[in-house]
Amino acid sequence: DQQVKQNSPSLSVQEGRISILNCDYTNSMFDYFLWYKKYPAEGPTFLISISSIKDKNEDGRFTVFLNKSAKHLSLHIVPSQPGDSAVYFCAAKGQTSYDKVIFGPGTSLSVIP
Amino acid sequence: DTGVSQDPRHKITKRGQNVTFRCDPISEHNRLYWYRQTLGQGPEFLTYFQNEAQLEKSRLLSDRFSAERPKGSFSTLEIQRTEQGDSAMYLCASSLIPATNEKLFFGSGTQLSVL
Numbered sequence: 035d036q037q038v039k040q041n042s043p044s045l046s047v048q049e050g051r052i053s054i055l056n057c058d059y060t061n062s063m064f065d066y067f068l069w070y071k072k073y074p075a076e077g078p079t080f081l082i083s084i085s086s087i088k089d090k091n092e093d094g095r096f097t098v099f100l101n102k103s104a105k106h107l108s109l110h111i112v113p114s115q116p117g118d119s120a121v122y123f124c125a126a127k128g129q130t131s132y133d134k135v136i137f138g139p140g141t142s143l144s145v146i147p
Numbered sequence: 148d149t150g151v152s153q154d155p156r157h158k159i160t161k162r163g164q165n166v167t168f169r170c171d172p173i174s175e176h177n178r179l180y181w182y183r184q185t186l187g188q189g190p191e192f193l194t195y196f197q198n199e200a201q202l203e204k205s206r207l208l209s210d211r212f213s214a215e216r217p218k219g220s221f222s223t224l225e226i227q228r229t230e231q232g233d234s235a236m237y238l239c240a241s242s243l244i245p246a247t248n249e250k251l252f253f254g255s256g257t258q259l260s261v262l
């Protein structure tokens with residue numbers, strides 16, 4: 035039972051255009067959402083997060099949108115750069131500090147120069 | 148901040164052998180996690196520690212897997228009688244609880260290949 039879903043295994047975008055990565059979740063108890071980026075042969079690195087009390091969080095070129103009623107979030111990268119090519123993981127956790135972080139299967143983003 | 152360190156980076160073993168991995172978290176972090184990742188999948192939770200106490204272990208985890216964090220600093224993950232299905236990237240992450248965000252800091256992982 036996959037609680038965090040990323041239905042697009044891969045995405046290709048032209049340099050300079052917008053990249054939109056989508057994520058859906060099933061557990062209504064999730065309270066905090068994170069995006070991680072992973073390059074080959076490295077561990078995931080934190081990118082951006084959002085609390086359930088917000089519907090948008092922005093950090094430079096990266097913006098995360100949360101739609102709680104639809105149990106959906108998305109990561110927007112504008113403008114996309116070739117260095118953004120990586121696997122992006124959506125992750126979620128519950129309210130308490132004892133809740134673990136659950137990851138989705140990832141979306142591989144390729145930004146074409 | 149020296150980051151999360153994992154050793155070894157790669158391990159090749161024969162089926163039936165035991166293997167042990169080490170993780171050194173960021174020094175002031177009290178929470179330490181182990182995850183496993185296979186190709187095309189996201190990191191799958193295995194277990195986590197708060198200081199030296201193991202607070203949760205995935206019910207999907209075989210009894211062949213054991214983890215320790217004896218002094219609340221570094222941690223080891225041991226797999227006994229390895230099977231080919233154990234081949235994966237084993238990731239360690241640490242965090243500071245409580246925190247203003249829930250950010251995990253990951254190491255580079257140990258890539259296990261069971262022949």
